[in-house]
Amino acid sequence: MLNVGKIEEGLVLDHIKAGKSMEIYRYLQLDKLDCTVAIIKNARSNKMKKKDIIKVECDINMLNLDILGYIDHNITVNIIQKGEIVEKMALHLPKEIKNVIHCHNPRCITSIEQELPHIFVLADEVKEIYRCKYCEEKYSKKASHDK
Amino acid sequence: MKHLLSPLDFSTEELDSLFHLADDIEREPGKYAHMCAGKKLATCFYEPSTRTRLSFETAMLNLGGNVIGFSDAASSSASKGESVADTTRVICCFADICAMRHPKEGAAYVAASRSSIPIINAGDGGHQHPTQTLTDLMTIHALKGRLGNFTIGLCGDLKFGRTVHSLINALVRYENVKFIFISPEELRVPDYIIEMLKEKEIPYEEVINLESCIPQLDLLYMTRVQRERFFNEEDYVRLKDFYILDRAKMALAKQDCLVLHPLPRVNEISVEVDEDERAVYFKQVQYGVYVRMALILTLLELV
Structure with a gap:
């Protein structure tokens, strides 16, 4: 099996659904960071059979982790300091997400004004419903999973 | 600000x-x-x-x-x-x-x-x-003297009519308001509004027939069926004159039942109703x- 070394300071995103790591790489804008990033695809997992892992060696404040809660709240976020796990962060659905999902309402102002950020606000945490900040168009996270 | x-x-x-x-x-x-x-x-x-x-x-x-x-x-x-x-x-x-x-x-x-x-x-x-909703609330406040403790009938296009949706959302904040939704099956009030009313335990009824419920209303809010909302001209023609409020129907209403309409009116309120003191849709413009x-x-x- 492929071995990737320990990191000294940063975070390890574990239990990423197999094949989803590149999506997370893009959402977290890891391409813009000048630090070591390791992406492990299709690693063996007892719990998930196959999983992806991302290791990032950087100051954790440089990353907006809220978005992870939206993408998949089952991801384990391990905070690493001096080579050891010091904290496992719980993920929640973020209150607001920007430019992650796009409003498909043809009557929404974002449909004609391209420079506007697509902002969705959490309207119902239990039902995982977001609404467009401009037109209030509903976006159900559960429904999008079911597709 | x-x-x-x-x-x-x-x-x-x-x-x-x-x-x-x-x-x-x-x-x-x-x-x-x-x-x-x-x-x-x-x-x-x-x-x-x-x-x-x-x-x-x-x-x-x-x-x-x-x-x-x-x-x-x-x-x-x-x-x-x-x-x-x-x-x-x-x-x-x-x-x-x-x-x-x-x-x-x-x-x-x-x-x-x-x-x-x-x-x-x-x-x-x-x-x-929102200023249409303020106008509707102001008219009710001025002419009824209260915003609450009444039964309001909303009639016509309850599916696409944004004035109706806004008015319902505004009125649920007041005490003791009962809603009667009067519409053809195709133009029923959206499910999310029904869910909201159920959640807040606000009484409502959905009916098709205007004559049968008009005697219990303190307010009747009429709306126009808007041609631009329909993809199919046939459906529009079939539904546009579904309700016509006339003198005969007004005779069944309470003596103090006010009739509101966001205007423009087409056929849904017969011009003969304009003479009735309870028809307040032009006063509504002034408010x-x-x-x-x-x-x-x-x-x-x-x-």
């Missing part, structure tokens, strides 16, 4: 103050005739709406202020591709307050987020039209001016 983007932007206490101010304006208009002297209202109408624009302009002129603006997108910089955000920044240099109508939903929110002057949403597509006057004074912090 406050904007008005949705009817729920004002608490019921703030609405009470607004309606009491509008009452006072109705009683003593002279007292307010110069309150906006030196102030300018910009009416930025990206789509035509004669009634709403004239109501805003009349309100500002009644307050001694001035009006600038445009009445369709073709005569604005939008035709050159200017964004709502940029137009708003420009308007802020000219005017003290702005009423904006735009065909796209959320346009007023974009304007407000970039604005240094109060923005009033004068209608953003099928989304919100729209009073409440817009009160709104302008409030947002400009002149009272």
